Amino acid sequence: MKKEELKMTAKIINGTEMAGAISEELKEEVKSLKERHGIIPGLVTILVGDDPASVSYVKGKQTNAKDLGFYSVQDNQPADISEEQLVSLINKYNRDPLIHGILVQLPLPEQINENRVIYAIAPDKDVDALHPVNAGRLMIGEAYYYPCTPYGIHQMLIRSGVNLDGAEVVVLGRSNLVGKPISMMLIQKQSKANATVTMCHTGTKNLAEHTRRADILIVAAGRPKTVTADMVKEGSVIIDVGVNRIGMTPQGKAILCGDVDFETVKEKAGLITPVPGGVGPMTRMMLMLNVIKAAKVNAGKNSR
Ligand code: NAP
Numbered sequence: 001m002k003k004e005e006l007k008m009t010a011k012i013i014n015g016t017e018m019a020g021a022i023s024e025e026l027k028e029e030v031k032s033l034k035e036r037h038g039i040i041p042g043l044v045t046i047l048v049g050d051d052p053a054s055v056s057y058v059k060g061k062q063t064n065a066k067d068l069g070f071y072s073v074q075d076n077q078p079a080d081i082s083e084e085q086l087v088s089l090i091n092k093y094n095r096d097p098l099i100h101g102i103l104v105q106l107p108l109p110e111q112i113n114e115n116r117v118i119y120a121i122a123p124d125k126d127v128d129a130l131h132p133v134n135a136g137r138l139m140i141g142e143a144y145y146y147p148c149t150p151y152g153i154h155q156m157l158i159r160s161g162v163n164l165d166g167a168e169v170v171v172l173g174r175s176n177l178v179g180k181p182i183s184m185m186l187i188q189k190q191s192k193a194n195a196t197v198t199m200c201h202t203g204t205k206n207l208a209e210h211t212r213r214a215d216i217l218i219v220a221a222g223r224p225k226t227v228t229a230d231m232v233k234e235g236s237v238i239i240d241v242g243v244n245r246i247g248m249t250p251q252g253k254a255i256l257c258g259d260v261d262f263e264t265v266k267e268k269a270g271l272i273t274p275v276p277g278g279v280g281p282m283t284r285m286m287l288m289l290n291v292i293k294a295a296k297v298n299a300g301k302n303s304r
Contacts, residue, residue: 010238010269013160015152019281022155023068026288030069033295041295042071042099043127043287046089048112049079052254053245054105061103064284070291071098083112087120094122100298101127101291106177124297127290130176138181141188144297145290150182152282153218153239158192160271162216162237169195170210172227172259173220178241182218207231219259229264238265238272241279 033039043065047058058074065072077086086104093099102125108114118126123133129145137143146154157164169186173179179199186195200210211217211231219227220241232238242259249255258275266272273279 008270010266010272012266013156013239013271013273013278015156015273015278015281018156018159019152019285022282022285022289023064026068026285026292029292033292034069037299039295039299040069040071040098041101041291042073042096043101043103043291044073044075044093044096044099046075046077046086046093046102046104048077048081048086048105048108051107054107056254058105060284061287064288065291068288070288073099079109080111081109083116086112086117090117090120094120094125097298099125100294101125101287103128103287125294127287127294129181129290135176135181138184141190143185145293146185146286147177147181148286148290149178149220149241149279149283150185151286151289152279153182153241154185154192155286156239156273156279156282157216157237160237162271164192164216165194167195167215168213169197169216169218170200170214171197171218171220172200172207172211173218173222173241174199174201175220178220179218182220221259223259224257225261226259227265228261229268232265232268234268235270236268238269239279240273240275243275243280 045058045061047054062072062074093102102121104117118130121131123131126134129147134145171179171183183197183199186193187197198210200207208231212233214236216237218239222242224244238260240258240260244257245254246257247255256276
């Protein structure tokens with residue numbers, strides 16, 4: 001048999017299907033919360049301005065929330081809202097007993113300091129887990145909420161049967177949203193973690209030398225084709241977090257691609273996530289999971 005015929009194409013991790021399965025699990029949980037405790041999880045998504053990507057992300061989150069039977073509020077604010085006005089809106093939702101989770105869609109317009117807005121969210125309602133209290137808890141291995149994208153990546157790995165204990169993980173990207181928290185999650189001395197994690201960024205020398213060592217490569221760079229086939233190890237697990245808009249269909253729909261050169265890398269990897277249909281749907285479902293956790297905290301049904 002010729003060498004090419006022996007070549008295996010990677011198994012694709014279908015994030016849409018996986019998120020659908022989790023949604024069914026969560027529906028049961030929401031039903032039981034309502035029936036046993038009279039609690040309906042409440043989520044507010046705050047959208048500032050009308051950036052098309054943000055509009056579409058928020059729409060997806062609202063669809064998931066409604067589908068699960070949450071009490072959900074979509075709060076649209078104009079792009080020229082002041083930081084003070086936005087902070088006072090958040091304080092209103094901090095006090096609202098029907099709202100358990102507050103999500104402010106990022107990025108925010110230039111006149112607003114994002115950190116000040118994130119710090120205004122009550123840590124118990126911070127379902128994006130970006131508040132320093134939640135980031136700090138994650139760092140010391142005491143997390144209650146995990147940031148949604150890293151949480152989704154972790155679930156994808158676990159549910160795909162990937163062994164994390166002792167694995168060589170390389171994370172490409174060091175953002176507070178993805179790179180740093182996924183590294184923190186996987187490095188913990190805990191079950192379903194305990195990996196050896198290397199973080200890479202634009203200051204990394206010889207990037208490919210690091211990525212080629214990875215049993216699991218997590219790519220969150222925000223640039224198409226940052227990872228090509230020559231940069232990955234045969235049989236490795238590739239998680240592509242990137243969402244890059246590279247054009248529009250004649251129907252006006254955005255054409256998306258990830259950070260990994262999917263077509264060539266899938267011929268070498270063992271497992272790979274596609275874009276779209278990979279990490280994205282899992283991110284949204286983890287937000288829903290965090291809202292349910294928040295509802296339980298709020299009702300004193302869960303110890304922390
Ligand atoms: P970010 O804040 O822009 O961070 C990008 C990181 O990648 C930075 O640390 C940067 O290094 C590093 N980087 C960029 N190009 C590189 C290169 N050529 N070599 C080495 N390192 C490089 O982005 P982010 O918020 O983490 O998001 C990353 C991507 O994931 C974006 O496409 C975003 O849209 C997507 N995303 C998707 C989801 C989802 O649910 N699917 C959720 C969140 C984000 P420096 O620090 O040195 O600049």
